[in-house]
Amino acid sequence: MQVSKRLFALVAASAIILAACGGSAATPAPATDTPPATDAPAATEAAATEAPAATEEPMAEYKACVAFDVGGLGDKGFNDLALKGLKDAEAAGFTIAYSEAQGDTDYAANIQRLIDEGCQSVITVGFLQGTATAEAALANPDIAFGQVDATWDEATNGPTPANYTGLDFQIDEAAALAGYLGAGFSKSGVLATYGGMQFPGVTRFMDGLVEGANIYNEQNGTAVKVLGWDAAKQTGTFVGGDNPWNDPAKGEQLAQTFMDQGADIVHPVAGSTGNGTIKAMAAAEKWAIGVDSDQALTLPEYASAILTSAEKRIDVAVLETFKKNLAGDMGGENFVGNLANGGVAMSPFNELESAVPAELKAAVDKLAQDIASGAIDINTYR
8 A cells, every 4th residue: 555655755854844943852732722613714815835736726725624533622632733733724725624523423424514514625533433434435535535543444444545545653653762761760660551442543652651661671671560551461441431531530530540559650541531640640749641742832731740742743644634635636545654754753851851861861862763763673562
C-alpha cells in the first residue's frame, strides 16, 4: 500500500523547523481558545502559507470537515489537536464545518450530516469511528475521507478505497522516550499508566511507556516497574464504563490508587479523565506524563507536575490531508507518523527543564536517534 510521501515530507519539515527554533523535541501547542460554532462556520479570506499545486477549485469553494470523537472539544488532547488542524484549514482559506459525538451511536449520523452539508473532505477522529467511516467512504466515492488513529482494515473491508486516507501514529515510539525519561527521573522506581478503553490508539502509549522503562532498566541495571499495564500480556487498568474519556474525578481516584502503591509518575491515556490524574499528581507534588499534545502548555496550571508528553502531530496531518484532497489526491493510502518523519515527538521538559539531569537528557536523545534509525526495536522490550 502506497504511503503519502507529501504528508511524510511536510511533517518531517515541520519537525526540523521546530527543532531549529527551540530544541529537538519541541512541537506547537494545540489551540486552547473557544472553538468555532457547530453550524458550519463561514470561510475566511486568508491565503494559504503553502498552497497546494494544481488545485481544481479555490479553497473557499472547498468544504473541509471533521467529525470529532466522544470526549469532546476541550479535551486538551486529540480532539483539540484535530480542531487546530481544522482551524488552520479555515485560516488557509477553506470553508469548514464539524460535528461532535456524544456517544458511539452518533458516529454515522454525524458523518452523514456533514455529507448533507456539502463537505468534500471528511476526517473522522478516533479508532472507534472505523465502521461508520468505512461505510461512508464506500457509499460516497466522490467525497474524500480520512480517519485519525486508524488505517484501512483490508481484511474486513477489502482494498483501500481511492477516497480514503488513514492517519495513524506510532505513538509508542514517543511514549518509549517518555518511559525511559520517567524511569530515570522517578524517585520511587515505580511508574504507572492506565487507559480509557482498550484499543490500539490507547495501548500504544502504554506499550511505549513499559518499553522505555525496560530499556532504561537494561542499560542501567535498575528494576523500575510499571503498574497498570502488562505489555507482554496486553492486560491492564482501564476506566471503562459509560464515560471513560470525560471523568476527571475518576482520574483523581486512579492517581491516588497508583500513588498508594508507590508510583510517583503516572501516564494517563484517557482524554479529560486523565486531566484529573494530572491534577492529583500536581497536588501531591509528584509528576505526570501527558498524551497527544504538550499538556504542560494546554494545562498550564499543572505544568510544574508534567514531566513531558508523548505527542501526535494530528493538527499537521489533518491540514495536509485537506490540502492534498483539494489538489486532487483523494486517498488510497495511509500516513503513519513516527519519530523518523516527525509525526510523533516527546515534548520539551518546560518547567522541569532544570530538574532533569543532563546525562538523562543525553540518554533520551540517543534513544530517540536509535529508535528512528531502527538500531533499537522497542517491540522487543515488552
